[in-house]
Amino acid sequence: MELTAIQSGAYLHHIAFESANPERLASYYAEVMDMDLLKISDSEWRCEGPSRQLIILPGANKKMAFVGLSCRNEETLAALRKHIIRNNIEIFENISPYFNIDAFSIRDPDDHIICFGIPDSIEKNQRKAIKGPIQHLTFASLDVERFVDFYHGKLGFQITDRVLHKDGSLATCFTTSNHEHHTIACFKSDHNGIDHHSYETGDWNRIRDWCDHFATKNVQLMWGPGRHGPGNNLFVFIEDPDGNWIEVSAELEVNLNRKTKDWPQAERTLNLWGDAILRS
Numbered sequence: 001m002e003l004t005a006i007q008s009g010a011y012l013h014h015i016a017f018e019s020a021n022p023e024r025l026a027s028y029y030a031e032v033m034d035m036d037l038l039k040i041s042d043s044e045w046r047c048e049g050p051s052r053q054l055i056i057l058p059g060a061n062k063k064m065a066f067v068g069l070s071c072r073n074e075e076t077l078a079a080l081r082k083h084i085i086r087n088n089i090e091i092f093e094n095i096s097p098y099f100n101i102d103a104f105s106i107r108d109p110d111d112h113i114i115c116f117g118i119p120d121s122i123e124k125n126q127r128k129a130i131k132g133p134i135q136h137l138t139f140a141s142l143d144v145e146r147f148v149d150f151y152h153g154k155l156g157f158q159i160t161d162r163v164l165h166k167d168g169s170l171a172t173c174f175t176t177s178n179h180e181h182h183t184i185a186c187f188k189s190d191h192n193g194i195d196h197h198s199y200e201t202g203d204w205n206r207i208r209d210w211c212d213h214f215a216t217k218n219v220q221l222m223w224g225p226g227r228h229g230p231g232n233n234l235f236v237f238i239e240d241p242d243g244n245w246i247e248v249s250a251e252l253e254v255n256l257n258r259k260t261k262d263w264p265q266a267e268r269t270l271n272l273w274g275d276a277i278l279r280s
């Protein structure tokens with residue numbers, strides 16, 4: 001059996017960030033994003049909450065070390081692997097500590113390491129915390145067209161929405177590997193890296209709860225509340241001490257049974273309610 005990314009139902013399981021001050025960054029996520037802090041070694045921290053996991057490693061600020069996408073089971077993982085091999089993408093050994101022996105890694109055209117696997121531990125995090133599973137990752141890239149060729153053309157992510165410049169070139173592309181509007185997206189930028197990652201609370205009242213929690217930690221919103229056009233989700237953004245953008249989202253569009261929609265690169269596309277942060 002061979003399955004594309006969308007057929008495999010892959011979902012974002014964890015992100016590994018590099019940081020010049022990993023202990024500070026890990027402490028921030030534990031406090032502000034309501035997670036348990038685990039010091040694994042002098043050079044590895046993990047932050048874990050219900051359905052949200054981060055790895056923090058020494059390195060450069062605002063750099064992703066790797067990302068982990070989980071398949072639903074061993075069969076879909078093996079079937080996705082077959083699809084990836086048939087599309088002539090080189091497969092490397094898995095580098096994620098969260099995934100089991102069948103996991104593997106690939107490199108995308110911007111040199112991001114993507115790990116596909118099944119979480120090793122079946123033990124669920126028991127922390128009583130505000131709901132907010134880690135849900136999507138958004139890249140910044142010099143070349144969004146190349147992102148689409150790889151993620152849609154080769155891995156088989158489904159394109160849900162595109163945001164176009166006046167000349168027809170891509171400002172943003174939203175792609176998904178399951179029933180959610182996007183699991184991986186990409187913004188045109190003046191550099192290659194990460195634009196933001198997001199936690200999906202599901203409900204507007206939980207955005208209130210998160211914002212009240214941020215207030216107790218003296219963390220101010222940097223953007224929002226607002227509603228995105230593509231995905232139709234409610235959002236707020238905060239910024240971690242390294243400058244990574246964090247989104248807390250609700251009402252993200254799901255169960256897509258429609259054609260790809262094109263949007264103009266305009267303030268209203270990024271925020272139906274108010275000010276936008278236009279990346280390019």
Ligand SMILES: [Fe+2]
Pocket residue numbers: 136138196197198247
């Ligand atoms: Fe987002």
